[in-house]
Amino acid sequence: MSILIGKNTVNSDIFGHLLKSDGLFIDREAMRPSYMPEILPHRGKEINDLASILVTALRGETPSNVFIYGKTGTGKTAVTKFIGKELLRKGLETSKKINFVYLNCEIVDTQYRLLQNITNHLINEWSERIPFTGWPTDEVYAKLIQMIDKEGGVTVIILDEVDKLKGDEALYNLSRINGNLQNAKVSIVGISNDLKFTEFLDPRVKSSLGEENMIFPPYDASQLQDILKQRAKIALKPNILDDDVIPLCSALAAQEHGDARRALDLLRISAEQAERGGATKITKKFVRLAQNKIEIDRIMEVVRTLPTQSKQILLAVLLREQQDRKDGISGVITTGEVYEIYKDLCRKTRTDSLTQRRVADLISELDMLGIITARVISKGRYGRTREIRISSSTSEILNILHEDDIFKDLTNYKIRGQTKLL
């Protein structure tokens, strides 16, 4: 993001000025997904269920392995981490040896790194730690067994986003680790937001990992309200929220499969928008702004990471739309027209052009990503085609596209003279 400094502003001590300006937050962190609240509203049942499975660890026995399923923002990670904390606390209190290892498999995604991470978690001496690479995998596995046995007690391993793990060998090895242990026990908790994940698993792993299954249902609008109220109390200064802001954020997030993360983002960004607008109260207006911003940010990110050919097609659509607006025409943009402009662009940028068949597919891809809308319409005698529109801010997308090197010398590009029918 760039900071523009107007000609007339006094730009000495910018940060000082911003710091002094009375913000709306007390603790911004409390609205971020990583924040761990003291109480998790509406997850009492889930906490209880998981706790009653893992409580066996406090009795020194092996808890069943658990598989937890639930959509994003339903509190899976929060609940498991919460339980982990409690388990460790209670373990200390009753002097039972408990180890708790949390790993996100999206970051630690190979068998080697997984085993290495768990083992290192149990090793205190830096010198003894297993390096990022270099050891044979089975040696790491042996070391892991040795360490767990040395530690004794019960080790609970949380594998978050377990579906991101490459290959199921790692899961297979971990699930039968108890057979190799003398005086320690291991329990695995797998977390996933993909219910179909277990279907592709080795049946042995499947039955072992899924000794217990838990499903986290999405929050409904009123539950989201409670969560937002709780966090707003910690994060925001008192009396700056309009009464209808939290219900609105909750309702919007509830529409999107009850995602608490989404609701919190919405509220946080609303507050940020209000803060930046110099407002002293957060109103519905800022929620709308925030929603808009989230959507635009999403689109910008998608556009930025588009393959070159798709960018080229998108640029063709944008140029056509811009031209039409300049000429005061508001006709429909069709696949054929886009293809012509696209081919011309390819010539200018010296890239190979795809066939119209392929371009048509890429256009519907762009449609599915929500960058453009492409509806099939019939113009009767003049054929059947797609009516293509841009769904959001043209100029901002153009800016992103111009970041791309291949569009560098296209700044003065003009659509070749052609009169539009109808």
Next chain:
DNA sequence: CTTCCACAGGAAGGTCTGGCGG
């Protein structure tokens, strides 16, 4: 009612990359 445009979109096959077992 029929015609006919300008595509939509299915099917099949080619090329290339990257992972994986031997």
Next chain:
DNA sequence: CCGCCAGACCTTCCTGTGGAAG
């Protein structure tokens, strides 16, 4: 290290079609 295969990415060829115009 090598051959094999799956899947991504494209092309070629094709049949199907909504509805304004005739």
